[in-house]
Structures are given as structure tokens and as C-alpha cells.
Amino acid sequence: MRPRRRPVEHVRPSNRDTTRINDAIRVPNVRLIDDDGGQLGIKTTDEAREYAYAKNLDLVEVAAQADPPVAKVMDYGKYKYEQEQKAKQARKHQSQIHVKEIKLRPKIGIHDYNTKKGHVERFLNQRAKVKVTIMFRGRETTHPERGRDLLLRLAEDVKEIGVIESQPLLDGRNMVMLLGPTKNAGVRRDAEDQDTQRGEEALQGDGDGQDHAPADDAQPQSGAQVVEA
Numbered sequence: 001m002r003p004r005r006r007p008v009e010h011v012r013p014s015n016r017d018t019t020r021i022n023d024a025i026r027v028p029n030v031r032l033i034d035d036d037g038g039q040l041g042i043k044t045t046d047e048a049r050e051y052a053y054a055k056n057l058d059l060v061e062v063a064a065q066a067d068p069p070v071a072k073v074m075d076y077g078k079y080k081y082e083q084e085q086k087a088k089q090a091r092k093h094q095s096q097i098h099v100k101e102i103k104l105r106p107k108i109g110i111h112d113y114n115t116k117k118g119h120v121e122r123f124l125n126q127r128a129k130v131k132v133t134i135m136f137r138g139r140e141t142t143h144p145e146r147g148r149d150l151l152l153r154l155a156e157d158v159k160e161i162g163v164i165e166s167q168p169l170l171d172g173r174n175m176v177m178l179l180g181p182t183k184n185a186g187v188r189r190d191a192e193d194q195d196t197q198r199g200e201e202a203l204q205g206d207g208d209g210q211d212h213a214p215a216d217d218a219q220p221q222s223g224a225q226v227v228e229a
Helices: 045-054 076-093 110-125 138-142 144-157 187-206 213-228
Strands: 029-033 039-044 058-063 070-074 099-104 129-135 162-171 174-181
Touching: 029 045, 029 058, 039 045, 045 058, 045 070, 058 076, 070 076, 099 110, 110 129, 110 144, 110 162, 110 174, 129 144, 129 162, 138 144, 144 162, 144 174
Parallel strands: 029 070, 099 129
Antiparallel strands: 029 039, 058 070, 129 174, 162 174
16 A cells, blocks of 8 residues: 655646656656665566655655666755755845946046046946946047057956956957956945045034034035045
8 A cells, every 4th residue: 555645746847847756757767866876776666666755755756768767765845944944044145246337438538537447447336347438439440459558458447346357358349348346346436425424424513513524524525425426
């Protein structure tokens, strides 16, 4: 008489799970692996199922392409739960990589250059990578070194918070360089935010507003944040 099976035996895998277990295994023979990893040799599928049921466990096909297929005795519900937890932890610790893009012309003016550089610094301080693209037009393509020099100049200007991850590379009419944030990226910004918060708390603590020094100190910090925005 077949032992009474646990409720988990009746729970079929989800639509995305194509693993065959228990009665879903249709091949006549399997190479059986015990729940402790021991090799039990080739068994008929019926024998392997009865062996798993006797242990109140599942028979799970783990290598369908083998000849004969390999099946293992295990608690499939527990196994699936552990796999889901591992995947969840991996996603939790996986850092998301954001890539921003800035486009420049090789003959960019100093004012526009400083504006673009400010955007690059802001992105790096947000701990995002920055793809910097030089766009060549017409005869500008005959002087790619100008684009390279501009990219390297930008990298030098932001070297405190950015590092070259991909050297300038000519791609058709464009030249591309990838910058990544250093460990210092965002540190100064965080410190300024803390200083601003402390200044505001000091102003609130004064109450009568007689002391104007904290307000003067706080004003440049507020202006710096507006520029970054």
C-alpha cells in the first residue's frame, strides 16, 4: 500500500517552472540520487517514486538530458523556498547601475563647457556612470584628436569624483568615453547637506534672529544646491 502523501505533493510547479516531479516524470528509468547525495544507481521510475514516497519526499528530475535522466529525492517545496530566498538576497545586494549621457561639440565654448561639466559632476555625485559623447560634423571628423583632448580634459577636471572606465573611442562620427564615480563621489554633497541642516537647526535655536553669522554661512550652501539642480 502506498504511503500517505503530503499535501505538497499535489502542488504543481508554477507556469514558469518546467521541473518535472513525481507523477510528471514519464521516462521508464532514472538514475537515482538519494536525499543525502548518495548514488543509488539506475531504477525504474516507479521504483524511484516509491522510494521517495517511503521517505515522505519528492522525486525530482534534475538532469533531463542525461541518459537515463537523473532524478533526486528531496523535499521539493523546501528546495523551491530556499532557491527563492537566495534569489531575493542576490537581488537585494545587487546594485543598480544608472548611466547618464552628456553630448558635447569639439568646438564648445568655455561657458557651455562649464555647464556640461557641472552636469557631469552632478551625475557622478549621484553615483551614476556618465557616457560622454563628442559629436563631429563635416570636416571636424578629420581632427578626432580634438575630441579626444576635450574628453581627457573633462576627465582631468572631474578626477576627484570620476574615473575613466572606458577610454575615448571613435564610433562613426562620434567619440565616446565612459566615466564612473569614485569612492569620493557624493561625499562632499552629503557633507554640505549635513552642514546646511545643522545651520538651519542653529537658526531655529537662536529664536530672536539677532545673530546673523549662521545665516551668512548658510547662504552659499543654499546657492550651491541651486546650481547643482
